[in-house]
Every structure is written in C-alpha cells, then in structure tokens.
Amino acid sequence: MKKLLTTAAALGLMASSTWAETVAVITPYLSQPGTQAYVEGFEAAAAEKGWDVNVIDTAGDVAAVISRLEDSVTQNVDAIVISVDPAQVNVGLLAAQEAGIPVVGMDAGSDPLIAANVTSNGYAMAAETSVYLANRIGGEGAVVMFVFDAFPPVQIRGVVADAIFGNFPDIEVLDRVTPDVSDGGIADSRAQMEAILAANPEPGSIAGVWAAWDQPALGALQAIEDAGRSDEGIVITGIDANPQARDAIAADGNFEASISQDFTGIGSTAADVVARLLAGEELRENVIYVPTELVTSANAAE
Incomplete structure (x- = not known):
C-alpha cells in the first residue's frame, strides 16, 4: 500500500x-x-x-x-x-x-x-501632448499631424489631438499624414516631412509637428534638421518616449516632449x-x- x-x-x-x-x-x-x-x-x-x-x-x-x-x-x-x-x-x-x-x-x-x-490611456496621452504643443506655439500656426487610424490605440490619439487643435481657432492642421510603418515608420515619415517642408519653404510656415508615436516624430526631426530649419522653432511632440526619442528630447532641440509608457x-x-x-x-x-x-x-x- x-x-x-x-x-x-x-x-x-x-x-x-x-x-x-x-x-x-x-x-x-x-x-x-x-x-x-x-x-x-x-x-x-x-x-x-x-x-x-x-x-x-x-x-x-x-x-x-x-x-x-x-x-x-x-x-x-x-x-x-x-x-x-x-x-x-x-x-x-x-x-x-x-x-x-x-x-x-x-x-x-x-x-x-x-x-x-x-x-x-491613449485619450490622456494625446490630450497631454497636443495641449503641450498648442501652448508652446502660443495657440497659433500650422501643425503637421502624423497619425495611424488602422490601429485603434493609435487612432484614438489622433481623434483626441484633432479635437484639441480644433479648440484653437488660430491653429491650422496643415497636413494629416499616415506614414508607411513596415520599417517602423521613421524613413517614410522623414520623406513625407521633407515634401511638406519643400511645399512650405517660408520660415515660420510650420509651427509644430504632432506625432501619435515617436517614430514619425523622429523622422520629422531628421527632415527638419537636414533642411536646415532647426532654428525656426518648429516644436515636435511624440508618444512612447523610446530610447531614441529620449536622446533627441534630452538634446534640447525641436523634439521637445513625449509620453513615457510603461x-x-x-x-x-x-x-x-x-x-x-x-x-x-x-x-x-x-x-x-x-x-x-x-x-x-x-x-x-x-
């Protein structure tokens, strides 16, 4: 037994x-x-x-x-x-x-x-970065948005940012860009930002860039720097605060803010x-x- x-x-x-x-x-x-x-x-x-x-x-x-x-x-x-x-x-x-x-x-x-x-909380993150950007540009000027409506967590960020910018009568959304994300999103965002800069060559014609995540923000930063337009005060915000974005923000240049997700x-x-x-x-x-x-x-x- x-x-x-x-x-x-x-x-x-x-x-x-x-x-x-x-x-x-x-x-x-x-x-x-x-x-x-x-x-x-x-x-x-x-x-x-x-x-x-x-x-x-x-x-x-x-x-x-x-x-x-x-x-x-x-x-x-x-x-x-x-x-x-x-x-x-x-x-x-x-x-x-x-x-x-x-x-x-x-x-x-x-x-x-x-x-x-x-x-x-995508609603809160988008509200915080879009309000930050709106305040930094004094509530006026042309803003470029990088969005991705095919993915719900990112789509709602764009919806909230649209609403925030819509509350500022002197802010114009110049372009609402959906980049190709197959390589992460930086390369195509850079190319699209280059085209937007070329179409708006006057200093001050673009006040800010709001990105629903960091890769487009980084691509836009590269385009602005390569175009020699860093000193125009174009304010960039992203979301995610990945290591590359943190380095860019710490450099105290155009990329000013992101949201750190855990x-x-x-x-x-x-x-x-x-x-x-x-x-x-x-x-x-x-x-x-x-x-x-x-x-x-x-x-x-x-």
Missing part, C-alpha cells in the same frame, strides 16, 4: 513538474520598439509563472494574424495574447471563443471577443490578467490602464 502511494505521489510530482500553460502572443507590429518592449515584459512575467510562450510576428501582415489565431486554436493553447485591431481579426477571435480559449489584448483595442485590453508594465499586467483568467476568475473590467508620464528635457535622461 505504501509503495502504491509513493508511486502515485511520484507520478503526481512528475505531472506537476512537466505541465505548463501554453500561451501564443501574436502581432504584426513587432518591428515597433513599443511592441517589442511589452512582448518582452510579457515573456519575462510568463517565465516566472513557468509558461511556454510562442511569440508570432506576422511582419506587418494583419490578415495573417487570423491564420495564426486559427493555428493556435488548433494547437489547443491555453491562452492567446494579441496586439492588433481586434475588429480586423474577428474570424480568428471567433475560433478562439468557440474553443473556449481566452484572448487578452496588449495595447490592442477593446472588443467583445477579447477578455480585456491592457494598455496606456511597456514592461503593460506586458507583465497582461500576463497577470491571463493568469487570472486561467484560474477561472471573471474579470469586472475589460480595459486596464497602466500609468504614463510626460517626458521633456527636464527628465528625459532619467
């Missing part, structure tokens, strides 16, 4: 030591520094929980996310994490729902088919949400915000 109990205990120990939850993390935006950071944050938190994590990058191909979702369902993963507009991958999310596999968004946008979306915190919080779902908890909230901070030359080096 004792031998049987010992054998059963050993088998139980083996089962507990070899079993691990499997989680698929799927995104088309892994080339973006912010996405990389919160995926890494998720992986670190998942490692502490003993999970097996498979990160799947579709390299800008949003449609391919549907196939990867369906593959993950077929592989019977325990949970799925996405960073993509849920509305664009509805078919894949339906497959996960039918299989009873919980899906959590990491800066993905809200949708009835995902249990929760963990993100920064990308690692988004990733680790998403992992905590997945853990709660796997434990059978019913979530009360479907949007979970992680705190942010305005970054200027005063704190960019911190």
Whole structure:
C-alpha cells in the first residue's frame, strides 16, 4: 500500500513538474520598439509563472494574424495574447471563443471577443501632448499631424489631438499624414516631412509637428534638421518616449516632449490578467490602464 502511494505521489510530482500553460502572443507590429518592449515584459512575467510562450510576428501582415489565431486554436493553447485591431481579426477571435480559449489584448483595442485590453490611456496621452504643443506655439500656426487610424490605440490619439487643435481657432492642421510603418515608420515619415517642408519653404510656415508615436516624430526631426530649419522653432511632440526619442528630447532641440509608457508594465499586467483568467476568475473590467508620464528635457535622461 505504501509503495502504491509513493508511486502515485511520484507520478503526481512528475505531472506537476512537466505541465505548463501554453500561451501564443501574436502581432504584426513587432518591428515597433513599443511592441517589442511589452512582448518582452510579457515573456519575462510568463517565465516566472513557468509558461511556454510562442511569440508570432506576422511582419506587418494583419490578415495573417487570423491564420495564426486559427493555428493556435488548433494547437489547443491555453491562452492567446494579441496586439492588433481586434475588429480586423474577428474570424480568428471567433475560433478562439468557440474553443473556449481566452484572448487578452496588449495595447490592442477593446472588443467583445477579447477578455480585456491592457494598455496606456491613449485619450490622456494625446490630450497631454497636443495641449503641450498648442501652448508652446502660443495657440497659433500650422501643425503637421502624423497619425495611424488602422490601429485603434493609435487612432484614438489622433481623434483626441484633432479635437484639441480644433479648440484653437488660430491653429491650422496643415497636413494629416499616415506614414508607411513596415520599417517602423521613421524613413517614410522623414520623406513625407521633407515634401511638406519643400511645399512650405517660408520660415515660420510650420509651427509644430504632432506625432501619435515617436517614430514619425523622429523622422520629422531628421527632415527638419537636414533642411536646415532647426532654428525656426518648429516644436515636435511624440508618444512612447523610446530610447531614441529620449536622446533627441534630452538634446534640447525641436523634439521637445513625449509620453513615457510603461511597456514592461503593460506586458507583465497582461500576463497577470491571463493568469487570472486561467484560474477561472471573471474579470469586472475589460480595459486596464497602466500609468504614463510626460517626458521633456527636464527628465528625459532619467
């Protein structure tokens, strides 16, 4: 009898030591520094929980996310994490729902088919940077906006900035640019800003650049510097405060402000949400915000 109990205990120990939850993390935006950071944050938190994590990058191909979702369902993963507009991958999310596999968004946008979306407060970030820019240019002048309406967390930033600038009768939105983000967004933003500068050659014809994330802000900065127009006082703001943006802000030039998102915190919080779902908890909230901070030359080096 004792031998049987010992054998059963050993088998139980083996089962507990070899079993691990499997989680698929799927995104088309892994080339973006912010996405990389919160995926890494998720992986670190998942490692502490003993999970097996498979990160799947579709390299800008949003449609391919549907196939990867369906593959993950077929592989019977325990949970799925996405960073993509849920509305664009509805078919894949339906497959996960039918299989009873919980899906959590990491800066993905809200949708009835995902249990929760963990993100920064895009409304607040856009309001803070657009008001900063409006105040810095004295409430007047032409502003260039860089937006990306195809991705809900970024789309809402543009909507809020539109509303803020619309409250200043002497601010004109000169152009609303959607850059190609396949390489991260810097190169095309630079090229488009070069064209805008060429079309508006007079000093003072452009007062500011508002970017919904840092890559377009950096591309615009490069274009302004290369055109020899840095001394015109064109004020640039971004969102994310990635390392390259922080360096540019610390240099005390045209790029003046960004918003620091806690990308690692988004990733680790998403992992905590997945853990709660796997434990059978019913979530009360479907949007979970992680705190942010305005970054200027005063704190960019911190």
